[in-house]
Amino acid sequence: MPTYLDNHATTRLDPRVLDAMLPWLTERYGNAGSATHAMGREARDAVDASRARMAAAVGADPREIVFTSGATEAINLALQGAASRHGIRDGRPGRILTLATEHPAVLDTLDHLARRGLAVERLPVVPQSWPGLAGRIDPATIDAAWDDDTFLISVLLANNEIGVVQDARAIAEVVHRRGGLLHLDCSQALGRMPVDVDALGADLASFSAHKFHGPKGVGALWVRRRGRPVRIDPLVFGGGQERGLRSGTHDVAGIIGMATAAELAVTELPADVPLMRRLRDRLMAGLAAGIDGLVLNGPPLDGILADGATLRLVNNLNVRVPGVDGQTLLATLDAEGLAVSSGSACSSEQPRPSHVLLALGLDDDQARSSLRFGLSRFTTDEEIDTAIRLVAAGVARLRSLGR
Numbered sequence: 001m002p003t004y005l006d007n008h009a010t011t012r013l014d015p016r017v018l019d020a021m022l023p024w025l026t027e028r029y030g031n032a033g034s035a036t037h038a039m040g041r042e043a044r045d046a047v048d049a050s051r052a053r054m055a056a057a058v059g060a061d062p063r064e065i066v067f068t069s070g071a072t073e074a075i076n077l078a079l080q081g082a083a084s085r086h087g088i089r090d091g092r093p094g095r096i097l098t099l100a101t102e103h104p105a106v107l108d109t110l111d112h113l114a115r116r117g118l119a120v121e122r123l124p125v126v127p128q129s130w131p132g133l134a135g136r137i138d139p140a141t142i143d144a145a146w147d148d149d150t151f152l153i154s155v156l157l158a159n160n161e162i163g164v165v166q167d168a169r170a171i172a173e174v175v176h177r178r179g180g181l182l183h184l185d186c187s188q189a190l191g192r193m194p195v196d197v198d199a200l201g202a203d204l205a206s207f208s209a210h211k212f213h214g215p216k217g218v219g220a221l222w223v224r225r226r227g228r229p230v231r232i233d234p235l236v237f238g239g240g241q242e243r244g245l246r247s248g249t250h251d252v253a254g255i256i257g258m259a260t261a262a263e264l265a266v267t268e269l270p271a272d273v274p275l276m277r278r279l280r281d282r283l284m285a286g287l288a289a290g291i292d293g294l295v296l297n298g299p300p301l302d303g304i305l306a307d308g309a310t311l312r313l314v315n316n317l318n319v320r321v322p323g324v325d326g327q328t329l330l331a332t333l334d335a336e337g338l339a340v341s342s343g344s345a346c347s348s349e350q351p352r353p354s355h356v357l358l359a360l361g362l363d364d365d366q367a368r369s370s371l372r373f374g375l376s377r378f379t380t381d382e383e384i385d386t387a388i389r390l391v392a393a394g395v396a397r398l399r400s401l402g403r
């Protein structure tokens, strides 16, 4: 078995999630839209129950949950759906803000909207030269960039490369004072920190089941109904499922898997957080002891904010190894059975340096010499020790070869 420390890319399906899904992939195969017979109705009831469980896990009302094929689709629905509803302001194309460090699912969707005439601005984050808050967006930056055409900002609650957690409440305060909408990409947050979409002050929020030990290909968009109801247009038309916001036959087993995984993410959080933090700190200490000049990318590992929230996901580590080419090191580690990465899964195969690290102010060489680790509730002490040994040995070998 490989040593898997790439849990920002995807996580292992929890066996309890698989157990919950299996009957719905075998004998209970009714279509949740078939109201005329018992098999359809039991599937519909299962989807309804899953919606309630998913909602409870993130502080939502069940009617606010729209199941999708993943966070990419949820993000597209949020951004394109809001642009379609709110994009033209007083006859002028509207404007959307985002952060330079967002996931490609947000950046590429906004590039698409920009080609259609919408104005898009990527805001800078606090650079690495100010390590205490590296990767954070200052709400004042948002306030300064907001203008009358701006109707939405999309913010990654917890970054998939450097784990930085944004101050959603402070951002929401600015956005709502300016009369706009806040979309939070919560893909990396659930199961690693408490997530209550209402308390965070969001208007739209995206989730992906495979990031918290659920199945791949299932996600959800939360669309606020309470207090300040949010209206968006659908992207996919057809049978009118999901209150018309996402037509298409429900993936019943996937939805049940997502809800089960979300429930576990919440009930196991008190045990998972200290476990992942302890192992992540052990990994950092071991790497720092074994590798000369190792540098942490992103905010401090133990950063705690005034409100008690953590500044960085407890399962994340991102380090740079001066003088070593990350791609060569990754290939060496891969050959030894260690799964880690240099950044977002979607861009890992491209030799381009991470846009997140560049946005922190790192140069190309620094970004290229960086490694990202992601832990999970299934990570063990043995895996951490194996990773430390393999990375330290790989670095020593490459350095001795001058690479």
Ligand code: PLP
Pocket (backbone or CB within 6 Å): 008, 009, 069, 070, 071, 072, 073, 103, 105, 156, 159, 160, 185, 187, 188, 207, 208, 209, 210, 217, 218, 219, 345, 346
């Ligand atoms: N947003 C973030 C922060 C992610 O890490 C990912 C997964 O790579 C996504 C969105 C896309 O999620 P999905 O794989 O469910 O489409």
